[in-house]
Amino acid sequence: MIDSILTWTVQRRLASIDHFRQNPHEVQARVFQDLLQKARATEWGQRYGFADAPSAAEFAQRVPVSSYEELYPAIERVLRGEPDVLWPGRVQWFAKSSGTTNARSKFIPVTRESLHECHYRAGRDMTALATSLYPENRILAGKTLSLGGTHGPNPFRLDDEASRVGDVSAVIMQNLPSWAEYLRTPPLELALLDEWEEKIERIARHVLEVNVAALAGVPTWMIVLLRRVTELAGADNITEVWPNLSLFLHGAVAFGPYRELFRQLIPSGQMRYLEIYNASEGYLALQDEPNSEELLLLLDHGIYYEFIPVDQFDAEYPQTLTLEQVALGQTYALVLTTNAGLWRYKIGDTVRFTSLAPYRIRITGRTKHFLNAFGEEVVIENADAAIAAACQATGTTVRDYTAAPIYFDASDSSRGGHQWLIEFSQPLQQPEQFVAVLDQTLRELNSDYDAKRHRDLALSPPVLTIASPGTFTRWLADKGKLGGQHKVPRLSNSREMIEEVLQKS
Known part of the structure; x- marks a missing residue:
């Protein structure tokens, strides 16, 4: 009964997915105008005239394309607690990741809107698609084992315990609504431990007796956990521990090199694999077709997309393309404008379009080695x-x-x-x-x-x-x-x- 109710609830998102598949340009235009409208009174909005409702072309002329280093002076002010700089209000949560050239970590603002309209909405989309693609697996009848990082105090506001920084997975898990927390394992006190050796051991022991139906996380860490669970159970493979396991939602690294290893760890004919593209900056794409390496670009999740052609990668003022202007088979650098207050932000990833109806991509690498x-x-x-x-x-x-x-x-x-x-x-x-x-x-x-x-x-x-x-x-x-x-x-x-x-x- 609970499984059926949950499945019906999440599958209500299927109509919205179909809508942006069929009406991509109209959906992106709405997202674009909504972002400008919400941020018109911020410092960034006033500087670049968002209240004028500029067109996409005018927006591209007014607002510079920015790397993290170029946007960091504004982000640091947000980290220090200044309100209304890049996005309305004061941001309390920040996703920490590496990749910047001038610091050990970079800090990406995570607003309430980006959590609920981007990360959580995309999570529901992935669940809706998985239950629709594989109804016989009854994924929601068991728990989803999700591995994430940890979070801690904001080093720029140590006097404010409410302001936190951490891996985007930890930020998402800490703020999950109760109904979503019901669907996952392990409990937060284990999932957010910061000592990885202890974390893997305690999670492995906890989930031995849990009905795990799905996995979600980075293949690297999931392999470590699955090996330990199998060892603790004295089993030959993980299906002896979790007979109902049938889905792995994976991301962050290319899955190809791990495929054979997972086949050996989980030798089950019912096991399915779906890829997600969830970055600190937002949940960008997901695999919506089985047996495909293409990812559906998510268009109604508070992110407006632009694309830099290869010949513009190193330009001081790169010319960008809108979604309507991209071509099949070409490599582009992603530029994001998001409901976390990232304006024309170069995320550093490159993609290639494999389909234009609907818009599907493959991640091809980074703009740098x-x-x-x-x-x-x-x-x-x-x-x-x-x-x-x-x-x-x-x-x-x-x-x-x-x-x-x-x-x-x-x-x-x-x-x-x-x-x-x-x-x-x-x-x-x-x-x-x-x-x-x-x-x-x-x-x-x-x-x-x-x-x-x-x-x-x-x-x-x-x-x-x-x-x-x-x-x-x-x-x-x-x-x-x-x-x-x-x-x-x-x-x-x-x-x-x-x-x-x-x-x-």
Whole structure:
């Protein structure tokens, strides 16, 4: 009875999903005008004349496209408690993530509107689609096991306990309505623990006796938890513990490298997998068709989209396209205007449209070199700084390098990691110290990498492979890319390039 009522309730969103599928431009125009109307009296709204109801073209001319660093002076004021800067009122919650070049973490405002009109609405959409696609699985008859991070005091307002910062998953869970909290496990006191080793252990013991029907989270951490639950239960695989498990909602990292491992961990014919694209800045897309790698762009969730073509990525004043202007098969950098007060914000992700009716995308990477196979979000600035620190500590120099993930081995209980293929200018005398300093510097610079490396729980120490002299030159020559304007890609989420270079060593 409860399962049927919940299913009927969430599936009421299906009509709204169909509406923005069929009327994308009208829906985006409404979202755009609503954002301007709500923020017209803010400092940002007054500066750029939102009360004039500018057209989309006028809005693009008036308001600059901003990176996090460029928007940070305004965000810092919001962090310090100033009201009506970017969005009406005083913002109390902030999602913390890495990826900025000038700080260990970045802080994204999370307003009441972005929680309810974006994250929670999209969560209902995903649930509605899952129950519609797989009605026989009765997903809502059991609990959804969701893994998230933690939150703590706002470091800019330590005198205000109500203002908090944390992983977006923790912000979402802490503010869930009671009906949604009923559907998930573990309880908040376990889900929000900040010590990951204790957290995994206590959650694993708690959920042993829970009827888990669905999983939600990042594959990296979910693998660690599933292995521990299976071990505690003395089972061969997780289906012996949770016979009704039939769905995994996954995101944050590419799922391809994990697919076989999950098949072995969950050898069930009823198991289904759906991808979500939920960032600190908003819930942007979700998989609405089975057996597809395409994600439906969410258009009525308080986010107005613009797109930067490849040839404009490095422009000081990039020209953007609206949804109506994008083309199939082209790569674009995402620009968001959101109900969290982010105005023409470059999120840093790149996407490619696979369908225009409805609008579906694939995430193709980042606008900069990036390593995010396990949710660690290592940017090129992190890597360069860590290499420099390791060189200084060991008295050596690096001629060239690249790094790629070492994915989980489905045959054992190994963890993922990073392989650093480095060509030194002279023989390295202290390889262990080099790796230790490289690792420690990355942990100091990048909070997400640090979390994954905590006690080697989800990410193993870096693996150093020393390339023979001339390795990278031979690889560049083989690619026809010798010359001053051609550079070795530093970071990649695929092993394709590093395997090619290894053949030249």
